Structures are given as C-alpha cells and as structure tokens.
Amino acid sequence: MPLVIFVDDSETALASTRMVTNSMPIEVKQYTEAQTALAEIKAGMTPDLIITDLNMPVMNGFEFLKALREVPATKRTPTLMLTTETKPELKQQGKALGLTGWIVKPFNPAQLKQAITRVLRLPA
Amino acid sequence: MMMLDSIDELLSHIKEVQSDVIELSNESLMKMSNYMEKNELEIDEEIATALQYQDIITQQLSATIEAIESMQKSIEVFSHAYKNDESLVSQNMNKLKEKLSATLQEAKDKKSRFSGKITDETIDDEIEFF
Numbered sequence: 066m067p068l069v070i071f072v073d074d075s076e077t078a079l080a081s082t083r084m085v086t087n088s089m090p091i092e093v094k095q096y097t098e099a100q101t102a103l104a105e106i107k108a109g110m111t112p113d114l115i116i117t118d119l120n121m122p123v124m125n126g127f128e129f130l131k132a133l134r135e136v137p138a139t140k141r142t143p144t145l146m147l148t149t150e151t152k153p154e155l156k157q158q159g160k161a162l163g164l165t166g167w168i169v170k171p172f173n174p175a176q177l178k179q180a181i182t183r184v185l186r187l188p189a
Numbered sequence: 190m191m192m193l194d195s196i197d198e199l200l201s202h203i204k205e206v207q208s209d210v211i212e213l214s215n216e217s218l219m220k221m222s223n224y225m226e227k228n229e230l231e232i233d234e235e236i237a238t239a240l241q242y243q244d245i246i247t248q249q250l251s252a253t254i255e256a257i258e259s260m261q262k263s264i265e266v267f268s269h270a271y272k273n274d275e276s277l278v279s280q281n282m283n284k285l286k287e288k289l290s291a292t293l294q295e296a297k298d299k300k301s302r303f304s305g306k307i308t309d310e311t312i313d314d315e316i317e318f319f
Contacts (some may be wrong), residue, residue: 075247077215080222083238084232120248120303128318149245149305151312159319170305171241173234180316 067113067185071095072102072129073147074121078170082116082147090187093159099129103136111138114184116168119148119155130162143184147172193264203256207250218243241305248303256296263288 069091071082079095086093094112096102100123106112115133119126126146133139143165156167163182168177182189218240225232232240267285271278307310 075244077218077222077240078244080219080226081232081237081244084222084225084230084240085237087226087229088231145316149248149303151305152302156317156319160263164319166316168316169312170244171238171307174232174237175234176316180318183318 066090066092067187068092068094068111068145069114069116069131069181069185070110070112071116072099072100072121072126073097073118075118077172078118078147081172082177083178086181089178089181091181091185097117099124099126099132103129103132105138106133106139109138112142114181115139115142115144116147116181117144119150127162130164135164137142145184191305193268197261197264200257200261204254207254211247211250214246215245245303245305245307249300252299252303253296255299256292259292259295260289261291 069086071093072095073079073082074097077099079097083093083095094102094103094105094110095174095176099117099121102115103124110136117126117129121129124132130144133142133144141163144163145166145168146164147168147170148160149170151169159167166180168180181187222229222240225236263285267281270281
C-alpha cells in the first residue's frame with residue numbers, strides 16, 4: 066500500500082485527517098514535528114505522498130519542503146500543503162519550492178480523499 | 190508606573206486564561222475524536238469542519254498569546270528605561286507606543302492568516318494543484 070505521511074503540530078488536525086483516510090487503501094504515518102518526519106525519511110522511509118501544515122514551531126512547512134528536496138529519496142515526492150494560509154504569495158513560494166498543491170483548512174473530507182486518490186493514482 | 194504593573198498583571202491573566210482554554214478545547218476534541226475512532230464512525234463534512242475549527246481556535250489564541258508576550262516585553266523595556274532616567278520618559282513613551290502598535294498590527298494580520306476559509310467565503314473547496 067502507498068505510504069502517506071501527515072505532518073501537523075495539531076493533534077486534533079491529525080485526528081481529522083486520520084478519520085478521513087482510514088477507509089482508504091493507504092498506509093498512514095503522522096508526525097507532530099517536521100524534523101521527526103525528516104529524520105525518519107533520512108533513515109530510509111520512502112513516502113509516496115507528503116501532506117504538511119505550514120505554520121509549525123521549530124521547522125515550518127516551507128523549511129520541511131526545502132529539506133525534503135535535498136534528500137534524494139524525496140526529491141520528487143508529491144507534497145501537498147494543508148494550511149489556514151490563503152495568501153497567493155505564499156502559494157507561489159510553495160510552487161517555486163516544488164509543491165504539488167495547496168489545500169485550505171478547514172478541508173472538505175471528500176476533496177481531501179479525491180486529492181490523495183488523484184496524486185497516488187488510486188482506483189476511484 | 191503602577192498603572193503599567195496593573196496592565197502587565199492583566200495581560201498575564203488573559204494569557205493564562207487563553208492557555209487554559211486551548212488545553213481544554215484540545216482535550217475536548219481529542220476525547221470526541223478518540224470516541225469516533227474507537228467506534229469506527231464515519232466522518233462527514235460537518236464533523237470534519239467542526240473538528241478543524243478547534244485547530245483554528247488554537248492557532249488564533251496562540252497568536253494572541255504571542256502578541257501579549259511581545260507587549261509585556263515592550264512594557265518591561267519601557268519600565269526599565271524609566272527607572273534609569275526619568276528625563277527619557279517622553280521619548281520612551283513614543284517608542285513603547287510604536288512597539289505596541291506594531292504588535293497589534295501583527296496580531297491582526299495573524300487573525301486573518303489563521304482563519305483559513307472561515308472568514309473568506311470566496312474560497313471554495315477546490316484544491317489548487319500546481
């Protein structure tokens with residue numbers, strides 16, 4: 066099964082995404098700190114999709130994305146930003162860093178499922 | 190200076206109340222989501238939105254806590270300068286006003302940034318792919 070990792074400093078945000086994805090044919094791993102997820106990726110974990118929050122303490126979503134692109138295994142891994150931020154300049158910044166897409170919170174469960182299905186090319 | 194001490198105490202109290210609200214709100218939502226997960230209840234759009242509002246509430250309150258901390262630091266710097274040299278009070282008062290205004294502006298900006306789709310009805314549910 067494809068591995069999808071979620072990174073968000075909010076436990077409740079992670080719980081929401083977990084409840085949306087638990088019926089999907091994917092393996093899900095969740096992290097409250099981007100640096101922990103990054104350490105596991107550097108240790109050999111190879112996610113098929115990364116969904117991350119932007120505003121997080123210690124390492125924010127953009128810093129995480131930059132670091133991911135420096136690791137050979139995740140240089141091209143599809144990555145979605147899941148955030149409350151809506152500013153076009155931030156979206157542009159994400160696009161320039163190789164972001165796959167932008168989802169604004171609160172997300173619609175059906176749309177999130179659809180996005181994961183589309184990126185991973187899962188049977189609809 | 191006594192007035193500034195009272196303001197500082199009031200700010201500390203507001204900060205404490207907000208931290209407690211964040212903790213309680215988190216705990217409440219985690220209990221609800223644990224119950225839903227344990228009973229394998231399907232999450233629909235309304236429940237998902239309700240759960241995510243909590244995240245937004247936490248971000249909004251955290252941003253105001255940051256603003257309060259910044260204001261308290263500015264007041265502390267002002268009080269210190271005042272104690273050292275009373276002749277500088279007017280100059281320092283202006284600096285304090287500037288810092289408090291900047292903090293307030295930053296807090297207002299964060300209120301908008303951390304609201305997601307709640308305050309902007311023009312944003313639809315469509316996910317933007319690049």
